[in-house]
Amino acid sequence: MTPSPLLPLDAEVLRVSEESSDTRTLVLRLRDSSARMDARPGQFNMVGLPGIGEAPITFSAIGGDGEFAHTIRGVGSVTRALIGVAPGGTVQVRGPYGSSWPEEELAGRDVVAVAGGNGIIPLRPLLQKMVADRRPDGSRLLVLYGGREPGQLLFRRDLDAWASAPGVEVRLTVDEVPDGWKWDGPRGVVTGLLDHPSAGHPAELALVCGPELMMRFAVRELLLRGMRPADVFVSLERRMKCGIGHCGHCQLGPNYVCADGPVFRYPQVKPYPDAML
Amino acid sequence: MPAAFPARRLAREDLHGLVVRWAGAREVVAPVREGNEVHWRPVTDAAQVDWDYASTMLPPSKVLYKPLVDVARFTRAGDAVATGAVEPDARPSLLLAVHPCDLHGILVLDRTVKGRRFVDPSYAAWRAQTLIVGLNCRHVGELCFCASFGTGPFYSRWMDQGPSDGCDLLLTELEGDCLVEVMSRPGEELLAGTRMTEASETDYAERDRLEESARSRFKKKLEIGGLPELLLRNLEHPVWERVGEGRCLSCTNCTMVCPTCYCYDLQDRSSLDLRETVRARRWDSCQDRNFAAVHFGNFRATRKARLRQFVCHKLSYWVGQHGCFGCVGCGRCIRLCPTGIDLAEIAGEIRRTEKAEDLKGKAEG
């Protein structure tokens, strides 16, 4: 008999950390020590709890030691329940699923990563790797990240660390600064950062993730600056039930976002309706 | 033309005797008339079968792709939760008198949930346990357009299928008798010990004549050349808004009755004492308002967008996904639409608009 691809595995919650008022990172390890979670940056797991359900959640960290992390914003029944699980507790995962960022195409190329809001989450394991690799070939990495307000920007410590690495530049922006917050950086939408004087290097490859409307403007700006559409990668969010190309919920034209995506070359998704791209 | 597979001539009463024998060994599911509809029901006797049916309400592919299937079971004891697999409940079955469009419906569904990286265990198990006896079609309904796709009215090799992929035996009703084409070894075994004569040239000629006659009676046609691209060029054609917003009730009938629709939802149901939770897949539909809703919005909030998803999936996107159309021309979605929305008519209107514009362009240019 074919084993059901929908059967989840138990993962122990090792540590939980607060990222913002509604977002937490769960560091996990599979309870079955013979099972492995060999994920690539950009892929996702279906993460769930029995009796509540499952939600697609990307990897925010992938350790070589069997530990992996999911950073989750509580927006509905499943995600709120997941961020309520304490260390020592169990969540269930199945995956890894989907496509990943084009790691094999990064070497030697100037890369710009454009993230909005929680869109930084799937980029984090990749950026971490890229920074660790220190870009020995002299190529540059530009990270542009925008959030609604300073308290909503995730992974500030990582961003600071990346900014001090050679060949890496990090630029942050927020829409608004509530009373009591200190902010000397730029304000406004993330696409505005593309025009920052020191940001003006022409990227050869772009990685974009965030609210779909933000991605639309970001992609448009990148193309206006002469990038080839096929060098622009976007990571999409859709409703997902199965994660394995069966349930149909995530479909965008002929694409199963769960199986052919979530990371796509822009021309792969551009022609189809019911998107904001 | 002789059949591609060994064929025999079988008297009708002998076929009827076979049905009784098959029903002794496995569950035989066949078209049975109930009021104004025909449904797939277990039978034990050939007299229960509606041999002259035009179409059934639900397709036979969905006798195999069950509407509600448990996929995982969770049992709690204290803080611990044990996760268990649910074995498919498939049992030896036989689908009897399946029309060619519906045989193709099964082949198309095979490609979506059985023939790719991940396999749906329940469907695969039912498929493996079920023998299929096809029945070439003599009743061309008002809404049938299988001939446009090459999926009917008679069954023939299609795309990359093996001869036995679609059915094990194929019946054609001749004058008085039946022509039986043997498509597989299990099909051969179904006939073991039965009085039959080798089919003659005259039998084949009669079969071909019947096929030609059926073919000539199609009123409904869909031009499929370049159809996927045609629809992609016309995603903002006024027909989507007019028919979607003006007539679609979002009732989801079209997708429920379509032989190839595979979409499902996953739902957890727990016992009152919360000790047991069962996770099940349940048919779902892109016509449901919330099908593509996420926490920040709904990618298909309008009926226009949802109707366009159904029609473009069947007649355009499917080709990119699975290398075939998602429609086999069975006509069910049209017949069971409360407002008579017709995907072939929508595609036809779009083609007529383009042709008219082309002509106008040529006249002006």
Ligand SMILES: Cc1cc2nc3c(=O)[nH]c(=O)nc-3n(C[C@H](O)[C@H](O)[C@H](O)COP(=O)(O)OP(=O)(O)OC[C@H]3O[C@@H](n4cnc5c(N)ncnc54)[C@H](O)[C@@H]3O)c2cc1C
């Ligand atoms: C590939 C991928 C990766 C992702 N990675 C992350 C990540 O790393 N971190 C993260 O925080 N999020 C991530 N998400 C988003 C996350 O999956 C969603 O926020 C999550 O699925 C919401 O599920 P929920 O059960 O918590 O919310 P739900 O209870 O499903 O509800 C959320 C909202 O969805 C809508 N909704 C849901 N069901 C219905 C219904 N039946 N009727 C009407 N409206 C409905 C409503 O607007 C509701 O308020 C990712 C999504 C994808 C596709």
Ligand code: SF4
């Ligand atoms: S789309 Fe309609 S006509 Fe085509 S196979 Fe499905 S139900 Fe039949």
Ligand code: SF4
């Ligand atoms: S998306 Fe709609 S048309 Fe396509 S298979 Fe699913 S329910 Fe059927």
Ligand code: FES
């Ligand atoms: S999430 Fe089920 S098909 Fe993509």
